[in-house]
Amino acid sequence: MKRVLFVCTGNTCRSPMAEAILRKKAGESIEVKSAGIFASDGSPASTNTAHVLQEKGIECQHSSSLLTQDLIEWATCILTMTSHHKQAILHSFPEAQDKVFTLKEYVDSDGDVSDPFGGPVDIYRETYAELEPLIEKVLSKLK
Template sequence: MFYNRGKGEDTLQRILFVCTGNTCRSPMAEAILKSKSLPGMEVKSAGIYAATGSEASSHAKTVLGNNAIPHNHRSSLLTTAEVEWADLILTMTSSHKYAIQQQYPNAIMKVFTLKEFTGEKFNHDVVDPYGGNLPIYEETFRELDQLIDKAIEKLKP
């Protein structure tokens, strides 16, 4: 699959999740995928407008903890280094995708919304739970978990 780098020990699939502030959706997606302990996969997350060093939101941490998913997150701003590192960049919204494609034209072919990548035909945005209550975060978590399971199926050789 084109998301793999090649032969030998560098056959890792490097997945980068991107959202706005890197405190809610993308850190949850990163933690969910990491928790699946898939061999040969590295996962990171970043935000288009992230303040570097912030913790994940308290509700995001609660939801991950309630689902027994380990997490230790500090937000990071999306940079050229992360874009070049990634084999596949999965964004939470179409606007994130387009912003990355405009700023990093060399990455156009490896940037998709998570929903687009998993085959959703309409509404490619994962709702932002930021500022919402715990049930909204739980709903976002469930949606991300289902989408990531679909993405894993697509990534299998």
């Protein structure tokens, strides 16, 4: 079974949103988790992340996780929100080189996923609109 790990900074906005979208679309066919390179364990998804997911009919029962060796080993594919996240992972976990990609790189696109942190709910809606088609492409590629 494919096991996808989404990684961002604090694991409260982009990566939990990507995790929830892929989980909803993939059902039981893919295992999905998320983590942050500077996350505090146990924080909920940001209020605006949960709000936007709820608007889209996606349940969000999220508790943040710091990226660990165990998560690196668990994942068959690690998708980061930015090139900075990718480089941070490769610096700390060089053995993961063959399975770490930026989300956009993985689906043959360029750039980073915009960070809505601290912005109004409309910015989170824009991030969702950016993530949703990327997650569709990830799902197609994994099947």
